[in-house]
Amino acid sequence: xxxxxxxxxxxxxxxxxxxxxxxxxxxxxxxxxxxxxxxxxxxxxxxxxxxxxxxxxxxxxxxxxxxxxxxxxxxxxxxxxxxxxxxxxxxxxxxxxxxxxxxxxxxxxxxxxxxxxxxxxxxxxxxxxxxxxxxxxxxxxxxxxxxxxxxxxxxxxxxxxxxxxxxxxxxxxxxxxxxxxxxxxxxxxxxxxxxxxxxxxxxxxxxxxxxxxxxxxxxxxxxxxxxxxxxxxxxxxxxxxxxxxxxxxxxxxxxxxxxxxxxxxxxxxxxxxxxxxxxxxxxxxxxxx
Numbered sequence: 001x002x003x004x005x006x007x008x009x010x011x012x013x014x015x016x017x018x019x020x021x022x023x024x025x026x027x028x029x030x031x032x033x034x035x036x037x038x039x040x041x042x043x044x045x046x047x048x049x050x051x052x053x054x055x056x057x058x059x060x061x062x063x064x065x066x067x068x069x070x071x072x073x074x075x076x077x078x079x080x081x082x083x084x085x086x087x088x089x090x091x092x093x094x095x096x097x098x099x100x101x102x103x104x105x106x107x108x109x110x111x112x113x114x115x116x117x118x119x120x121x122x123x124x125x126x127x128x129x130x131x132x133x134x135x136x137x138x139x140x141x142x143x144x145x146x147x148x149x150x151x152x153x154x155x156x157x158x159x160x161x162x163x164x165x166x167x168x169x170x171x172x173x174x175x176x177x178x179x180x181x182x183x184x185x186x187x188x189x190x191x192x193x194x195x196x197x198x199x200x201x202x203x204x205x206x207x208x209x210x211x212x213x214x215x216x217x218x219x220x221x222x223x224x225x226x227x228x229x230x231x232x233x234x235x236x237x238x239x240x241x242x243x244x245x246x247x248x249x250x251x252x253x254x255x256x257x258x259x260x261x262x263x264x265x266x267x268x269x270x271x272x273x274x275x276x277x278x279x280x281x282x283x284x285x286x287x288x289x
Contacts (some may be wrong), residue, residue: 215252
């Protein structure tokens with residue numbers, strides 16, 4: 001089997017036509033469409049990033065969670081949802097400020113919760129977005145619409161808190177094109193040493209930017225750092241990671257013979273933003289947002 005290596009040069013939704021190809025000449029019959037894997041990674045990033053921002057706003061720690069001192073404007077109040085009053089945090093970015101993580105955010109993140117604390121049984125937190133985009137300096141912007149709901153389902157058999165996760169999203173790329181991403185998952189929060197981390201299992205489905213319909217199953221739990229306590233900062237210098245660091249998913253795509261495997265390769269506690277998509281033994285190296 002011939003081996004091919006692909007490097008996705010952009011960090012958000014870069015089409016395969018824009019990739020630098022090295023190694024052996026591409027076979028005309030080869031399956032090279034790793035777009036669904038990139039879209040899935042982008043959706044995970046947008047959700048993790050929004051959650052980190054929202055958590056910081058809820059705790060009054062905006063400066064720690066990428067809002068900066070001038071970028072994010074936070075409004076807290078109550079609103080009527082489904083005939084009952086829910087608490088609301090609205091986080092607005094004007095799109096004219098570079099956040100401490102060198103990204104420009106624009107629009108609203110809106111967070112609703114049912115009056116219970118995040119760690120209380122049956123606590124429910126729903127997140128939605130209004131005209132919201134994230135753009136990396138010199139990169140492509142990505143917009144998000146839809147909803148994501150987290151519901152506390154109590155502690156698991158070893159005493160770790162767990163939440164059900166349901167999301168129905170559309171991502172839109174400033175370079176053109178869009179994708180859909182619908183997912184049902186379970187998130188578990190655990191602690192090892194000085195590190196708290198989320199571990200995720202479940203499935204997803206959608207239509208990629210290239211138009212391919214796909215279904216996804218998490219075959220090895222997806223893990224990322226939720227918080228790193230003082231007493232030895234991790235290599236990237238922050239307190240949390242906004243991308244998945246470890247785990248594997250299997251994607252089955254309509255009209256494609258071979259499944260696509262996406263493996264996150266940073267390793268827990270490193271946040272290197274690396275992953276590898278594998279199709280029929282050929283690897284495509286992906287840089288996460």
